[in-house]
Amino acid sequence: MLTEQSAYSNRWRKVSPIAKGIFTFCGILAAFSAGSPVAALAVAIFISCAAIVGAAVPFFIYLRVAAPPLLFLAASTLSLSFSLDLNAPAIHFAESELPNILHICSRSFACLTSLLFLTLTTPLPDIISLLRRCKTPETLLDLMILCYRTLFVLSESVNNTITAQSARLGYATPGHSIRSLGRLSANLTMQVWQRSTSLQLAVEARCNDGAFRFLEADYPNSRRNILISATSGISMILCELAFS
Amino acid sequence: MHIMEGFLPVKHAIGWSAVSAPFVAYGLYTINRRIKEQPEQRMLLGVAAAFTFVLSALKLPSVTGSCSHPTGTGLGAILFGPTAMAPIGMVVLLFQAVLLAHGGITTLGANIFSMAIAGPFAAAAIFRIARSIRVPFGFSVFIAASLADLLTYLTTSAQLAFAFPDPSGGFTASFVKFATLFAITQIPLAISEGLLTVVVMNALTRFNSKELKEMKIISIQGAKA
Structure with missing residues (x-):
């Protein structure tokens, strides 16, 4: 699986999953806070750059993983852009809804980049250990x-x-x-x-009668990385709120 | 039929998560009870989640000539029961979001409701009703799996119509629009998945009926009737 390949080989493999989780969560919040399509696209570009430039996820892998959901997004956007009149059965282009549709599409794109950031930089066992910390x-x-x-x-x-x-x-x-x-x-x-x-x-x-426990990996400079990701994530949200 | 990441408005995303949460919680409660009685069920359900994930990645030839992917909701509900399918479905949907970027975290609640709650409960109910009125086993499996698939896609259409009502026709027009668009792929898929589930259940009852009865997940007594 391409996501697994990237998650285990990227530059931020040893960065704490809490830091990456916080950044992803902030990215999703920023996408939902974006007041315009341009603002949502800015979030998407920032997070994509963090994954491709910062974590050194190969661009080809990024595109390959992003392509199916992007195609699905295009189809969903197309279906939203048509309106159905049930009284005189006819389909027409919903021109008045275009700004709203663009906003939904860009928001979804920004959220997708946040999800891709997490999946392409964090192996699933790390995400599971993050969920354990969240009291799942x-x-x-x-x-x-x-x-x-x-x-x-x-x-x-x-x-x-x-x-x-x-x-x-x-x-x-x-x-x-x-x-x-x-x-x-x-x-x-x-x-x-x-x-x-x-x-x-x-x-x-092996006398197991309870939950499965595994030794958790040590992440160097964990506190510093969490602080950096929280600061950049919160800054991203504040920028979105300021421009909306 | 995944709703993609960030597509639903915040209120809808939170609302569907709140609707799905009690089903998942009850599913976990029943799983815990099962595990206390039969500890081996923990392994079975965990491996079943992997099975559902792998099954959803198989390419299924569709009646229209194209290819699609089975949802596995009907088969899962018949084999493991509908209440267990809510947490199993949640794990599978989360894995699909994280490993394949299909679906998403914000739309997890909505996707759980359509694929891991509405579909499996419909499949189990239809299967039981059909068996109680003595419909042949194969046909019961077929209609349970096919209708569960159709209900899954109708639920997704309703979720999208709630979120994005048509500017002129409101919820109804939007629902008709989404349901018609999805019907092109989903109706052939439902038929294909129904046929596939019949072949699977026939093979299981023919070659492995002893193991199926040992699983004690669903009674298949009279399966060959």
Whole structure:
């Protein structure tokens, strides 16, 4: 996964996830505080620069990850720009709504850059440890940890099965595809049951009877980084409020 | 059918999160109760979340010839129950937002409501009603999975219509507009996902009915009827 690749290899990998979480949260708040499309775009540019220039996330990866949601945003914006008259069924361009639509689109874009900043600079285990600090229920965190740790095992199993099925023309026609996918999913469901039973045996053998705990990584200059991110985040919000 | 990051106004984002929170909390309560009775359920549900995530990444051939992705809400609700699907769905949606940038954090509440609450509850209810009036097993699974998929997309359309009512026709016109636009992809997808779920359940009941009964998640007695 491109996000994982970037999250583990960027320049800010060792920056505290709390600092990155605060900056993301401030970015989203600034996007919602923006009074105009230009102000929201300024937030988007600032946060993108923080990710690409500051954290050295490769531009190509950034674009590849951003492309699908941006396409979806374009489609959503297009659907908003048309109005439907139910009395005399007709569709017309909602010209009067254009400033509002541009504002929604730019706000969403700014929020997306904030989300991308977090996902491309912070590995998921760090985000889970951040959620633990935010007092997220242990059961939910356990589900996340188990989900993350088995995700790649199941993905590999799916890829191997698809390769084997494709080699036997399992996806040659739409009908074959549905049948092959059905068998793949059924096989995967059983793997879920078998793997979970094995995992349970493994944790019982290690006397685990509670939440999953892992050693948390040390982040150098954590307080300084949190202060820098909070200052820049709050400055961003204040700038947005001042210009709106 | 994800609503993307930052698309909903603040009041709607907070409102949908507040609506979804009790369902997730109740789901966690039932999961905790299950884990106390059967500790192995913790592993099962965790791996089930990964399963739902992987399933949602599969390419599904659509009736119109294009490709789409299954939601897994129908299958998940039938296998693991609708209450458990709310927290599992939350984890899956959060992972999709963080790992794939699909959906978002501010729209998590709205997406949970449509994909992890409305869809699974509808699937479980339709499946139980269909089985209680002796509809054949395969057809019960098909209508449960297909209608759950359709309800998910109608819920998303309603959420968007609430947030962005049409300037001339209000909520109704906006709902018709979004529902019609999404219908192009979602109706074929619902049919494909219904067929896929039938194939999965048939394969499971045929080859692994013992394991399914051991799971004790949903009674499949008379599945082959």
